[in-house]
Structure formats: structure tokens, C-alpha cells
Amino acid sequence: MAELVHPEACQLATLIVEEQLGPICKEICALLLRKGYQTLFELAKTSGCPRAELYDALLVLTQHNCIQPFVLEQEEGAKTSPQTVFQPDLLAILHRLRSARCLLHIADTWKGTNGQDETKIAEAIVEGLLENGRLTSQQIYRNVAGKLGCAVDDSTKATKKLLCQLISSHYVERAPPANLTLPKPAIHPDAMAKGRGISAVAKAQEEQAANLRRLDKVSYGRDRFRIPSDLRLDDGHSAAESALKRQKLSHSASTEALDMGTDPILWRVCYEEFNRSFRHAACIAMISQARDEEAAAIASAILTKTRHFETRLKEQESQPLSAAMIKASLEEMMQSGEEVSPIHDVDAVLREIERDDLEMMTSSTGGPDGTMYQVQLDTCINLARLKTIESIVGARFGLLGLRIWRALFLSGQLEQKTIQDMAIGDQKDTRQLLYGMLKGGFMAVTEIPKSADRAASRTFYTWRVRRDIVSERIGLDMVHSMFNIASRLHTESLLNLELVQQLESGNTTILKTHRQQVSHLTGARDLLESSLFRMDELNSVFNDF
């Protein structure tokens, strides 16, 4: 979804911003999504908003991580000050739909040493960050104290500890500064015109390398999850130990000293880590459906143990683990209270995994610790996508259509006659379904003409299914469906605007005639919002994972 700039994705993003941040932010966000990054002057000119409203909207959108300020790179020796541009972050806006799911994930899976209390504090921290966008650590302590209904001093220690754990687990990250250089778009090799020669290519590549070097200087990636010293200190140790730590730190790199300075650090929720957790959950669910609960438990143990070794969201496979480490991980999970189905014979299940035809989990021998097992995350996600595509094909085109699609998916490129024989259908229905699926984007057709005039009677038509194109098409259809649901929800609220305002203001003086309207409205909202969340879960399998 990083490359997804579908118009309906942008429209969905503006609907989300309008619902949560108001009409002014919606206008500015829509403008930025339509035109790309803009300077303040360009925004003032094209938006038509008064200056005060424009500045407030930009502040709110930055606070909630919907846009990010960058600095335009200048040539060396330029006399003017560097210009600030505002770039929209489409993914971050669309991920705001998952905020409730993130809270639910923390409530269900966060297991601290202190049980429910730590889970509540972790949930309160994440909720505060989702509500306010960005907060300093002091603001987080105050916010959590307010949610728990206790004094700030009473809860600061526990909150600090949980905040450190959330940062270590990568659920919370530092907000990026506003002085990062806007990364230049990579020059495609085909974009370089013929005849320029090697020197122009070398010059362009050198320029790109220089950009990257400059980016490294103000690199945000290295500091993103670094816990500052003030959070690490005063963690229950004695004053002497704290003093010793401070002394050690004073001799360390200058970046550490900056954390103790006056620049505040703003923290925000890291959606990438939540997406990683959801991706793992989708893989485990797929293994559970395709095999059994015991295999899913082993996959869960492997992914829990090797989570921190993943460097990017779309890892193809997990790190390999030996049988002994898998058993140890299973025991840890059971002791921490996680819901894991008990396995009587782990070795037997591992032997079955070695014979897995679907290759969702694979094994490799020859290592010093014996046979190593790993989860093939890409395979699991592809199987999940395939299952969804088949259910869509079956619902739209019936059983015959599903047989046709499967025959093509397994066999590759086939002629119509062969497809008809394999799918056991008649000529007319088969042709109708093939062209219907071609129109829906589920398959492709190739012409192989026998003569130069390409006459239809003298041309072979072969059909095939290309999984990547179909997945992309389904992903776009899902965004389209989400937009439809969101706009229907918006329309329902507009049609019953006064009633919605009364409900939101808590006015319960509702006449008899309006009660039916209220129950209809609440029923419709429940249905539409729950459908939107389910669509988002499916959409994440196609576009995010």
C-alpha cells in the first residue's frame, strides 16, 4: 500500500480526517493529497483559507501525524533559507481506522508481570497517544494518571516502566523532527534519455548517494526507538547507582547528552509494529485453518521469539529456531498466561511440519542445534489472499466460475476448449464466465494469431490467471468498498444530523416518534462501522502485509 495512490484511497482518507479533525483539516488534507507536497505559500494561495485557520489546520494535522513537514534541499551556497514543505502521509491517515483494533490488541495480548494493572496502564498510554497524536513523557504520565483516576506521583513509576517496555517493543516511537530533508524521488533507469552517455548516469547516481549521505546525518531511523536517559534512570535503583549511571552517561556520545537537554521528545504510536502483530496473527490463523491448532501454537511460539529480529514489515520468513528453543518459547508463553493450546507431543507436531505440502512452515537440517524450523510468512499471506480471492470468485461467478478459475490457476495458460473440458461446463456458459472474469480483472487473455491479419477465426485465445495482478485488483476493490461504506456512514449521519447532534450532546429528551429513528440510526451505524472494521482487516491482508 506504500505505492497506492488510488483516488478512492485519497477520498477515504479525507472522510476519515473530516470525521475526526473537522472540515478545515479535511480541506487542507484533500488539497495536499491531490497536489503532493506544498509550501506554506502555495497552500495559502490555493486553499483560500484565512491564515489563522490554515496554520491551525497544519498544526493539528502534524500533531496527529497526518502530514509531515520536510525541508527542501538547497544547492550548496544558496543564500535563501531552506523552505519547509508539508507532505501528506496517506498510509498514516488510513491506519487511523485501526486505532480501535490497536487498543484491543494491547488489551488482549499485553501481559506484564503485574497482570491486569500493567495491561491497563499500557492501554492507557497507547490510548492517550492515539487521542492526542504526540505527547512528551511528562504529558503521558499526567494523561495516564487522569485515566486511572489517581495522583500523578503515584502512577509515574509504573507508567515510566511500561512506556520503556512499549518503546522497546516498538509500539511507541519518537516523532520525526520537522527538519528532515525531503527525500528526492529515485531516478528510474528508463527515464534517462538515450545518448547522454555514461557521465550523466554517473553524475545522477553520485547525486543520489550524496542525498543519502546527507539524510544519514539527520537520520531519524537510528533514533526512532532509542530510549532516552531520563526514562532509563530512576527505575527503582538506589541513588548511588543512579549517580554512577549518570557519570557513565556523561562520558558517552553527545547524542545521549542531548536527551537530558531542553529539547523535548515527542512520542507517538508506531503503526508499523501493530501491523506486524496483525500480520503474524493472520499467518497463525491461516496455519490454524490449513493444518491444526497445535501447528498454529508452534508458529506462534516461533514468531514471538523471533519478532525482534525482523527489520521490516514484509519479511518473507521468520528467523529459524531449533526444537529446544521452540519448546522453551512455548513454556514461556504458557507461564505468562497467553492463550496457547497445550501440545502433548511437540516432536510429533514438528515431524508433521517437516512433511507439510503447503510449506507454510519449513525445516532445514545441518545446523549445530539440529533441525531448525521457520515460518514462511509470505506463503501464509499468499494463501490467505488466495482463499479470499476464491471466495470472491465463487460468490460472483458461482461454482463453475470457481472451477474455471482454479483450473487456470493450477494449470497456467489454457485454451477455452481445454478449460471447458477441465471445468466440466458447456461452451456458452464457459465463454460467458471467462469474459465476465476478464472484465472483473480476475484473469488475462493472450492472442496468438496464426495469420498476419489477426482475424478472429484464425487466432488462438489463451487464458491465464496472474496472481499478483489479481491481488492488486482485489486490493483496490477493497479500498473502493471501504470508501463506499464510509461514505454511506457519512450520508446517514448527515441525513439525521439533528438527531446525531442530540445524541452526541447527551440530550435524552427524545420524543416518541424519534425513538424509532434513533434505534434505526444506531442499528445502521453499528452495522456499517463493524463492516468497515472487517473490510479493513481484509484490506490489510492485500495492501499492507
Place this chain on the structure above:
Amino acid sequence: MAGRGRGGFRGRGRGGPGFPLAKDDEGNVLSTQIEGPPPLYPELVELPDRPAITSRDERLLRKHRALASFYKKSPYYLKRNSDSGPGTGGVTAEIDRLSGISKKRREGPSLQLSDVMTLHPKYFPPELYNGKQRRTGGSSAKQQQFWASQQADKGKDDQDMNERLAKLEKQETAASKTDKDGKAPGGGEKGEDEDNEEKRAALEDEVFEEDDEDGYGHDDDDYLQGQDYDDDEGYDVDEGGGDDAFY
């Protein structure tokens, strides 16, 4: 030979339809005749069953609505000044405006963005705010007050609208029972608002009460009597027809 010259073209054209034909992959001619007018309505689509809302969905909905409610009531939700002008907020806003009850007085002074945000040049470009906003940015007292008020509101919002409606129904049935029995419902701790609610409900019930014999209000209100009511009007006019029968 004559066929090759002038007559040749005639021969070729004979027997053909004179218009392009649609053919399928095997070269068979497809029928392009329109069979009757197009259908008036599209085919009836069988809609899928309404999905059931599970307990997980309910938890998600609750959290989502809590967040949505927070955003709506926070200083982050920016509205235009014209949005709160006359004729823009619906009946509720008009009543508030004309009754003279200021929303600000009821809800308290509104917070500025600079009260709840930490405006530091490291994260926000300095051209978007002035020095005064930066100095007062992230004021702890105002922030604390804001979060406390949001937490208090959350407690009210947590109660499902259906539960509130059920509560209202019970209150109304209790009020209608009280009016019939002539006794006050238990406890003298009702507020003025609840009394007004009961009076309004009682008034509605009075207007639409079906205990009257003919279902109408007052007997002497001839407006409600309908066309059968003879109000003795219009009979004094002499139409000059004499005593002949009137057909």
C-alpha cells in the same frame, strides 16, 4: 465473362446481408437481433444475510466511538466560525442561540490549540505559531483539566444509547402510571428537567389518548366533527327554487 465486368460486383453483393456480422472465436455468426424492449427494472439481486455483530465487534465499536467522541470535543476538531452562525447548526443550535443560554457558559471556556500541544521548533515549523503560543504551549494545568473533563464525559458516553432509551421508556411508563394513580413517584429528588419531561410526556399522552369514546378531543369542537356535522350554516340562503323537490 460478363460477370467479371460490370455485373461482377452485383453478383458478389447478392446473398450477403449488407452489414457487418458479429462472429465468435470459431467463426460462428452471433445473433444480434434485439429481442423485445429492454427490461424495465434490473434483475432482483439476492442480498446476503445481515452479518451478526459479535462481542469483539462490540468492543471495537465502543473503543472507536470513545476515540471519535474525544476528537469531536477536543480543540483538535477545527470548525469554521461560520459553521456556528445562525441557520447552520440545526434546531438544537437555534434553540440555544435564541434562548440566550451560551454554550460556552454551559461547557466552560474553550481550550486553545496551544494549551494542549507542545509547540517546539524541532517538531513544528516556527512559521505556524508565534512566541506567545510557544511559551504557553502544553500548559500542564489546562491540559490536565481538559483530560479530566474528557474522562468525565467518557463515563457518560459509555452508556449505550439503547440502554438510555430503555431507561427513558421505564421513566415514562412510571410517569404515566403515576398520572393515572395520582401519586408522585418515589423520592423527591427529581430535578426540574425530569419534571418537565414528565409533563411533556403526559401532555402527549393526553393529546393522543384513545380512551375517548369517539377518539376526538372536545365534543363542542366542530372542526373535529368531520363532514357529518350539521352546523346549521348555509341554509338561510334562498336559492329561488320554490318548494320543488331538490335532486
